[in-house]
Amino acid sequence: MKLSGLGVWNLYFLVKFALYYYGAIDFNVLANAALAAMLAIKFKAMAIEKVKHIVGAIFAVVLLYKDSWLPPINRLTKQAGNVQDFSFGYFLELLARVINVDMLLALFVISICFWYTSQWVRFTTITVIGLMVVGWQDDDSQSQVENNVVNPSTITKKQDDTQAQVVTQATQSPDQKLADFYQQQSLLTSHFPSQVNGELFDIIILNICSMAVDDLDTIGVSVTEMYKDFDVVFSDFNSATSYSGPAAIRLLRASCGQTSQTALFKDAPEQCYLFKNLEKLGYQNNVVMNHDGHFDGFKDLISKYGGLDSTPFDIDSMPVAQYGFDDSPIYSDGAVLNSWLDQQAKNCKPCAMYYNTTSLHDGNQLANRARMNSQQSYPIRHENLFNDIGKFIKNLEKRGRNVMLMVVPEHGAALKGDKVQFAGLREIPSPAIVSVPVAIKFIGPDVKSYSQVVIDESTSYFALSELVSKTLQTNVFGGNNSVASLFENLPKAPKVAENADTIMMYVNQRPYIQLDGGDWSAYPQGK
Structure with missing residues (x-):
C-alpha cells in the first residue's frame, strides 16, 4: 500500500470546483478531502484496488448530492406521492429548466482540457491546492457569520442601554439569534x-x-x-x-x-x-x-x-x-x-x-x-x-x-x-x-x-x-x-423563513441558510 496520484478522479474534483465557483453547489471541504485521501491510497492487490474505486464512486455520488442544493433524500421520499401526480408535460418542462447549456459547455471544456493536458500537468497537486483554497475561504466565511462585524472590544464602556443591546445582537451566533427571534415571537398575541x-x-x-x-x-x-x-x-x-x-x-x-x-x-x-x-x-x-x-x-x-x-x-x-x-x-x-x-x-x-x-x-x-x-x-x-x-x-x-x-x-x-x-x-x-x-x-x-x-x-x-x-x-x-x-405602529418582523429542515435568516443584512441543522452559509446572490 502506498500513496499515488488521483488520476482520473482529479476530473471529479475539478468539476466540483467549477460548480462551486459557479455557485451551483456547496462544498464540504473535510468530506471531499477525506474522499481524495482515500482515493490517493494505492493497494498492491488489484481486487482491493477495484473495490476502492467502486466504494469511491458510491461516496463520490453521495457527496455530490450532499454538496448540491437539491432537497434532502428524506424530503424527496416524503414528496414521492406528490411528484407522481406531475403530468408528463410538466416533467419535460422541469427537465428543460434543470439542463443549463452554459454549464454543460463549461464541463465539456474542462473534460477535454483535462484529457489533453493530463500527460504533463500534475492535476493531483492542483486538486490539493484547490481543497486548501476552498477550505480557507470556508473558514473565513464561517468566522464572519459567527463573529459578526461588530467587535465588542471596540465599544467604549460608557455606552448606553441601546448601544449595549445593539452590540449584544450583533455578536450573537445565528443559532442564538434564531432562538431569540422565536422567543420574542412567542410573546405576541x-x-x-x-x-x-x-x-x-x-x-x-x-x-x-x-x-x-x-x-x-x-x-x-x-x-x-x-x-x-x-x-x-x-x-x-x-x-x-x-x-x-x-x-x-x-x-x-x-x-x-x-x-x-x-x-x-x-x-x-x-x-x-x-x-x-x-x-x-x-x-x-x-x-x-x-x-x-x-x-x-x-x-x-x-x-x-x-x-x-x-x-x-x-x-x-x-x-x-x-x-x-x-x-x-x-x-x-x-x-x-x-x-x-x-x-x-x-x-x-x-x-x-x-x-x-x-x-x-x-x-x-x-x-x-x-x-x-x-x-x-x-x-x-x-x-x-x-x-x-x-x-x-x-x-x-x-x-x-x-x-x-x-x-x-x-x-x-x-x-x-x-x-x-x-x-x-x-x-x-x-x-x-x-x-x-x-x-x-x-x-x-x-x-x-x-x-x-x-x-x-x-x-x-x-x-x-x-x-x-x-x-x-x-x-x-x-x-x-x-x-x-x-x-x-404596526409590528415589524425580521425576515426569517423556514421549510422542513431548511431555514433562511438575515445575518448582517445578508441572507444565510441552514440545511438539515448543519452550518450556516451565505445564500449565493445573483443568477
Whole structure:
C-alpha cells in the first residue's frame, strides 16, 4: 500500500470546483478531502484496488448530492406521492429548466482540457491546492457569520442601554439569534375586542399561490400600479415559507407570533386562530377555493391546523380556466368569487371568507389553448387573475356592503430561479420567494378616501391580525375615522423563513441558510 496520484478522479474534483465557483453547489471541504485521501491510497492487490474505486464512486455520488442544493433524500421520499401526480408535460418542462447549456459547455471544456493536458500537468497537486483554497475561504466565511462585524472590544464602556443591546445582537451566533427571534415571537398575541365597534363589515382574504415581488419584477409589473386602487400596500411582506400548506397555516394562525415549521403541525392556543377569533364575534366562516384542495392534503391542512373546518364552497359547476401541473381542473377565479357573492355571502352577516387560488402555480396550462411553457403563460394568467379580482371588487362595491379585503400571496413562483435553485424550485425559502406583495382595501359607502399608504419595512402575518383587531375597534366604515390611523405602529418582523429542515435568516443584512441543522452559509446572490 502506498500513496499515488488521483488520476482520473482529479476530473471529479475539478468539476466540483467549477460548480462551486459557479455557485451551483456547496462544498464540504473535510468530506471531499477525506474522499481524495482515500482515493490517493494505492493497494498492491488489484481486487482491493477495484473495490476502492467502486466504494469511491458510491461516496463520490453521495457527496455530490450532499454538496448540491437539491432537497434532502428524506424530503424527496416524503414528496414521492406528490411528484407522481406531475403530468408528463410538466416533467419535460422541469427537465428543460434543470439542463443549463452554459454549464454543460463549461464541463465539456474542462473534460477535454483535462484529457489533453493530463500527460504533463500534475492535476493531483492542483486538486490539493484547490481543497486548501476552498477550505480557507470556508473558514473565513464561517468566522464572519459567527463573529459578526461588530467587535465588542471596540465599544467604549460608557455606552448606553441601546448601544449595549445593539452590540449584544450583533455578536450573537445565528443559532442564538434564531432562538431569540422565536422567543420574542412567542410573546405576541392579538387581543380582539368582545364586540365590533360601529358598523359591521365582512372580512375577505384572497390567498394567492405563487406571486412574489421578484416575480412581478420579472414580468414587468409594478406592485404599486397593480394595487393602485388599494388603500395600503406592504411591499416587503414575509410569507415565512415557500410552500402553500405552511403559508396558509401561518396566515390562519396570524393572531400569534411566528413559530417554527415544526410547531405549525401541532395544536396551537385557540387565540392564535384568526378565524376562530372572528367566529366569537359572530362572523360566519366561509372556505372558497378555485381547486379541489387535494394536492399535498391542502384542504385537510387548513382544517386541522388552521382552524377552518367549514365545508368548502361547491365549485363543480364552475367554468374551468386552467389545468394544473397534475392535470386537475382549476376553475375561473371570477366565476368562483362572484358565485360565492351571489349565493352564499347573502346568508352571512358578517362574513369571514378565506379564498385560495392556484391560478398562478407553476406548471398550469390555460384551458382551450395550445400547450405553453408555464413561465411564458404566467403574465397572461396574472393579468386574468387581477382582472377577475377587479371585477369582484366592483361587484362588492355595488352591493353596498362594508368589506375589508386583503390580498395575501402564499409565496413566490421563483420565475427566474438563481444559482442555487432552478426556476420553479422552492425548496429553500430564499428572499426572492418569501418577499411577497400584500394589499388591503376598505370597501364601503362611508369609508373615507385618502392617499395610498406603502409600507416598505419587513412585516408578516401578525401585523395583519393586529390590523383586523384595530379595524374591529375603530368605526372606519361609519365614516367617523380615517383608515390611515389603522397603520400606525404596526409590528415589524425580521425576515426569517423556514421549510422542513431548511431555514433562511438575515445575518448582517445578508441572507444565510441552514440545511438539515448543519452550518450556516451565505445564500449565493445573483443568477
